[in-house]
Amino acid sequence: MQVEETEINGVVGLTPRRFADDRGWFSETWNQRTLKDAGLDIEFVQDNHSFSAPKHTVRGLHYQSPPAAQGKLVRVLRGEIFDVAVDVRKSSPTFGKWVGMNLSADNGKQLYIPTGFLHGFVTLVENTEVAYKCTDFYTPECDGGVAFDDPDLAIDWGIPKNSAVLSTKDAAAPKFADFNSPFA
Ligand SMILES: Cc1cn([C@H]2C[C@H](O)[C@@H](COP(=O)(O)OP(=O)(O)O[C@H]3O[C@@H](C)C(=O)[C@@H](O)[C@H]3O)O2)c(=O)[nH]c1=O
16 A cells, blocks of 8 residues: 655545456455554545546535544546545644545545545546545535635636536535634
């Protein structure tokens, strides 16, 4: 397991080893003990899988408030995404800053995003499937969002202006300035 720190404390890139042979390859995509040894002592309770048909589908930026805050371990089963985490921990020196990583079926990379972050991704190719493990259950009453293209966040999604494909909910998401972070 290759562990890659990012510019934001707590957000970590992980690349599990792939054992190649004539058939293809084998990889442990999640091993609690290996991650504990790497400093990530996490318990997951829910696995999610989403499929996005159009290229440039943006899902995010999303969060669940405490007591249902979710840490997420994200990877791509088919296609490619640019995965983004925005630090919204009020006491963090990097509050409001974002970090992004290309995750693809080919590169096998994973991004761990702890609680206290907004999370979103853009698909870079058609028919992209994303899988992620969560540390708490889906709790709609704690669900919230912030506009992915908020100028205050200035996230470089790497896609042409106005090309994002959004859900109705995400298209109406509040501004970052109107978001009162629930994360201490
Ligand atoms: C997230 C989620 C959604 N749903 C349902 C609610 C709704 O009817 C349908 C689609 O939900 P959404 O539009 O919220 O799905 P989506 O926009 O894919 O939301 C996800 O985006 C990424 C970026 C995340 O980080 C996730 O935590 C989650 O917020 O699925 C569940 O049943 N369980 C879940 O865990």
